[in-house]
Amino acid sequence: MTAAAPRYQSLADDLGHAIRSGRLPAGAALPSLRDCAAQRALSLNTVTAAYRLLEDRGLIVARPQSGFYVRSALPEPRQSLRSAPSQAIGSAQDDLLALVLEARRQPDCLELALACPRGRSFYPGERLARLTHTVLTRQAGVASGYALPPGSLRLREQIALRGQRLGMTLAADDIELTHGATEALQLALRAVARPGDGIGIEAPAYFNLYPLLASLGLKAIEIPTHPRHGLDLDAVERLLEQRQLAALVAMPTVHNPLGCTMPPAAKQRLADLVARHGVPLIEDLVYAELQFADPPEPAVKAFDRDGWVLACSGFSKTLAPDYRVGWLAAGRFAPAVRRLKFASSGAEPLLLGEAVGLYLESGGYAHHLKHLRRLCEAQVATVRGLVADHFPAGTCATQPTGGFLLWIELPAAVDSAALFQAALRERIVILPGRVYSKGTRYRHCIRLSCGQAIDTRFVAAMRTLGRIAHGLARRRPVKQAGARQRRRGTDQA
Template identity: 45%
Template sequence: MDDKQPLYLQLASSLEHQARNGSLRAGTRLPSVRNHAQQQGVSISTVLQAYRALEDRGVIEARPKSGFFVRRAARSPAEPLPSRPSSRPAAVGKPAIARVVMEAAGDPAYHSFGAAQASPDLYPNERMRRFITRAAVRHAPSLGRYPRPAGAEPLRQAIARHALPLACNLHWRDVLVTHGCREAVALCLRAVTRPGDVVAIESPAYFGFLELLQSLQLRALEIPTHPRHGISLDALEFALDTQPVRALLVVPTVSNPLGSIMPVAAKRRLAALAAARDLPVIEDVICNELAASADARRAVRSFDPTARVMLCGSFSKTLAPGLALGWVDAGPRAAELLACKTANSAGSAELLEWGLADMLDAGGYEPALRRLRGFFARQVQFARGVIGESFPAGTRVTNPDAGFFLWLELPAPVCALSLYEACLARQVVIAPGPLFGASARYAHCLRLSVGEHFTPARIQALRDIGALACDQLRRAAGKP
């Protein structure tokens, strides 16, 4: 129990510990919210928050008219060890596999575990359609003029309010609307680097960011990263002492592909380090709202009064992937980014911006997020169970507290690229590990996206990936 934690998190952690060590067996019914509040001498709202946090973590489940029950724990594989990438910068060269992975995501002929996407019906599509339709009626004249490069003011204002759960106090005039989060990151990189510069990144890192570095002719310096706690700040400091690092690109909360979340103390330390070294930091907050607790959702930028940390986000993982709308707040560099955006892509579709602004201000967002967190937590635990049963012995799998990415380390004889080819022949798509490193690394690793509903066919597809890995392992050992 940590006295610095909010009371509901202390209660949730205590109950989770009892569930993990078997003191609370699977299927056990928890006391009602009212009774538990009386037993613990706390408020009903504290117990309710604790139960919701446990739902988000997949520890308990609510059964209609019955109460809260401890979920059955799946067989749990071991987690990966912290990464140990090269200590030298490397030019980035990404294979064409990335395009196949992304294209297959929208093809119903494939079972895709490769692209970081969730089932479309998890999002309020019909509600979003109504807001866009209303915007088309109210703001029809916008169809006859070019959109503003910075974005519609109501959406920029809504985004500034939307950043409050990140503990960030943004000024809406510094917020720019972008074509997704990737453009936001690209604008920041263009503002603070020149071709040939070195950018520090997590390792493994999202392959989309590596593609950006490649397109901008930047070199990547991979920093060791813990699968639960994120980038190693000690290793980052050493890199800053020994290499000409020009900027840091980092995903402190629900990183991709590890799903790691930096502790609050580490986020505070990173902000202080950036200030002391005058280091531009590009912080991706695209998945922050999927984290279960307020502390986990807090951004590094919240500890940076000078806005040296540039904040990049979107709504593709939490609200409306199909809108492809993102945003960036670069503080003092806002005008520089606006000039770059004007030259590069101009504005987005203004009707979509009006519709999204109305949606954000209409309420109902937080309950939808809670449902999404709970769904993803159940998906992750179910997938880990299937992996534990179907994949080769010795396979290590991350156990993220939020999000829907799983990073797997397979036994060394298994080649992720060969496994990718074998899966593709069965119309199953995975994202092989070499996509997530700047150099020839992670040859035995892969990322699985488990945000889509597990139908019987999809469960079998996941088992097939494990069976193919087992076959490859047997052949490597010379067995029939």
């Protein structure tokens, strides 16, 4: 007679069958340890052992301070596509981005393209409105005079205080308030580079970097970026040794669009490299406070000893999109940044700076961020599950370390520009991968925003995208250009 299986194993087998049969779909939350124990009349130790066994089997994943979830069967991309041949496409990148921006203005479209979360769950609008009114009431002259750089002292003190969470040692006087993180990037570039200079950027890179660099007469030099580990530091070191870079722009913490975060040791190496070569690094931290890990990973700025790292961020992704409050800690370049800011746009409105500063000072921001990180993590897991369920075989998607963006690599036959056009006819707006490079290497990739309510309309849209992608995947792949043309395209991209 065969001995009965241990209770924990029986529970693990039961839950495993539910996962494999689809009764517990990818991204679904399991009951908490205590709830499961109560529901099944088992001890807490038995349920804990069963969940550990399911983790070992690769069926569930534990998320800190959130619980246990069914692991998505969707694979992650395994390497950077930067080394893949890529034909240069000239102005097609700008033209495609213009189409995306125009499409998202159409009525009744489901907007899955830009990183603009929607809904009351993402922003504390009512609380911030009350605090803005409080500032107007208590500081009667705040709207009747001109603000001066560097902006609200209250807010700068709070930014410096919060910087400690990312390992940064900042003082209020180190920080310049800006009109969003985009102006911070622009001011930093103007302070460290001159027209004609080469600027190292990640590949794929935040799409708005390309027009920004072009407007300043700067040349984008794409650097391979791994979908899990981030910037290829060996490639960075080679470019620095060859003196090809006047500066670097990077998002080492919760990268856009990949969602990856470089390990702390790699960040320290990056800080050491730019200091040794005397080449400034502009570190974009706009998603850093949306890391799922707690405590969060440090910024590269945490390892900066000589002021070669210019850290910038803002509150548009976490607190108040339309307030357009950003900031820049420019290190040794702070005096130049302050002069450029005053000459170009004066100073940021004191009203908005004081309102955001008051919100941070009240302690509400920490509580809001805790909620927002959990929400984003759950949203990303759910969307990964929908991609796994509905997109064609061979699809990969990143496993973000924070934020609400998902980078998806489709089978090679799928042209994401064609997917964009077909989806638009269904009133769905997505972001094609071609806007993330001057070349075509990301033609089969898309980026989706998970920052909206995942309701029946959203689920139906994911089914529709999957159906269109299945149809495109059945087409014959586009023939590659000749070797000489491929090499030329790679050089130009």
